Amino acid sequence: MKLLKQGAEALLFESEYLGRKAVVKVRERKKYRENSLDEKILSERMRAECNLLSRAKKAGIRTPAIWKIDTKGLAITSEFIEGETLLEELSKTKKAKKFCAEAGKIIGKLHANNIVHGDLTTSNILLHKNSLVFLDFGLGSISSKIEDFAVDLLAFKKTFAATHYKIIREWKKC
Ligand SMILES: Nc1ncnc2c1ncn2[C@@H]1O[C@H](COP(=O)(O)OP(=O)(O)O)[C@@H](O)[C@H]1O
Ligand SMILES: [Mg+2]
DSSP states (O other), rough: OOOEESSSSSEEEEEEEEEEEEEEEEEEEOTOOOOHHHHHHHHHHHHHHHHHHHHHHTOOOOOOOEEEEETTTEEEEEEOOSEHHHHHHTTTOOOOOHHHHHHHHHHHHHHHTTTTTTOOOGGGGGEETTEEOOOOOOOOOOOHHHHHHHHHHHHHHHHHHHHOHHHEEEEEOO
């Protein structure tokens, strides 16, 4: 398998599943954590990711379809989504505001369905044929608490401000 990306907590490989282009996300074991604790944390995150990806999809939010789950190998095989991350796209496109407004609407929809993403960043959103696809739900949870939605949004606001400060400066000029 060809290495596609090194994520924050996993390695992403380009692969094939039943003749279709796929992505295999393999969670990396952390040597600094005690083995059984590490295993527990990684498998919980993998389970959360699978549950929330499909819950979000059922709610009408675009997410990659999951094709195979390997609980022992801590690997999820999913549909390959063509396109760049919103992180890469925002600096290139003239439609940055439009895509951000769209991301806001989708986050509202996630929260309306009691889904807390847990790691909202522009590298966890892909732009595919002018639509946004949400990824990486491993730190997410189900909740109906407004405080949990607020924390989700605040984390997004903070990482967005730190990553896209140039765009924010441009917007402030307008
Ligand atoms: N289904 C997919 N199709 C295409 N690219 C993907 C897919 N899933 C992940 N990626 C790419 O791999 C990167 C890391 O994936 P992610 O699930 O966010 O892993 P991590 O939990 O390590 O951050 C994403 O930012 C995206 O560029
Ligand atoms: Mg990620």
